Amino acid sequence: MKRSAFVLSFLLLAASCFAQVGSNPFTARDSKPHSEGFLRSLTSGASALLFNAMAPIQKTLNESLAAITRSLQGSRSLSGLLFVMLVSLVYGMFHAAGPGHGKTIVSSFFLANDAKLRHSVMIGYLIAAVHALAALAVVLILYYVIRGLFSTGIEQADHYIQLGTFGIIAVLGAFMLVGRIRGTGHHHHVHAEEGKSGLTMRSLIGIAVPAGVIPCPGAVAVILFALSLHMLGVSVLSVVSISLGMGVTISVTGAIVILAKRGVVRAVAHGHEERNSTLRRIIEIGGAGILFLFGVVLFLAQL
């Protein structure tokens, strides 16, 4: 049971590694055709089942969000604002449910570190905060300061943000990988030093920033939509709710990874202390390795 849960979450994780964050196919300037390799069709097929089941629901959410926002133009009722928040929250939850970079980063981070369940909740909140701030900052700057073609501007801004983010991820992953292979920062040492878990607030923020800083195009579109109707307040409310919804989904994924890792170590090691720590170490090196590779591959893809 626990083993199958582990296998399942690992497959999800593996599938999400191939899901690149990307630019809008309409407004991007791709230098080469969209690839259609074997791996690509394999992984796209894997996530397509989920994607196709959720697409109509997301379309409905998207349409209702637009309709409610529009209806608030004349009269700003409390119930209307609450409704915007609710729909945005659900939209965010669904939006983050497909394979994406945020969950890949968080999952491999939790594989690589000795994390407690509360860390998965904390990281959800942190990512939500980072994402809401980043998306608002990018859109407001493009909209009010730069004032060019928004669709082209967001494409360029996205490119640089992604370049920076994946560079940071690759470096973080490399440090973590070296640390895990050498055995420093290993949970036994940390237990001795800090008494509890090895995860500090600083390291959680360190991973929440790259996991959340790339503005989701969906959230960007929602902010822009409200702005074009001259509703700055509603756009803030909406993007904060969307980010919270995304945070919830990412928290749940993180929790699954933490539980699966714990379960598999327990099931395989059967209480043998030595086997227990070896296996844990292998998983942690694997997690750090995924994080590193993910960062490198997506960084190179942005060049």
Next chain:
Amino acid sequence: MPAAAHPHVFINNKMTVAFDAGVLQGITFTWTFDDMFSNMILSDYDPKHTGHFDAAQAKAVKEGAFDNLENYHYFIALAVGKKQVPRFAIERFAPGVAEANKLTYSFFVPLKLPVAPVEQTVRLTVYDDSYYVAFDLLHLDDVTVQAGPEVTCSLSIEKTKVKPLWPGQYMPDQLVIRFKGSS
């Protein structure tokens, strides 16, 4: 870099299959976009909200928010008989504004297949496997045929015959157009 995790653009796709002078001339696609994407493109390319694009604006939309789709084969997979069509031209691209300020794109894909006494088949799917765009599911109601009495044409929606790489893999449905000369 293509591909994202979740749909960000939602499209309703309508198609018109046009026969003329004993030839399957081609297919017109009309895409109607969701509110959010419509809003972004309209604010950029029709900033005064005139509700239509003039020639210069239409050209700008094409260059700024359509031409890159060539890298995605315009999300269209097309086969004539058993042969996949690797490249096709796009003609008469026209952006527009439909009711409720929704952006529309319409364009024509020429096929130029002479109608013969023997039945011929064209198969197509409209699908973005990078998940950035979600097309509404294919319905026969969304397809119109323009043909004179000299052509017999039938439409159906069928499961793709491509062998999946693993059991349960998602394969988008395809529109199958069968046509021949009326006897």
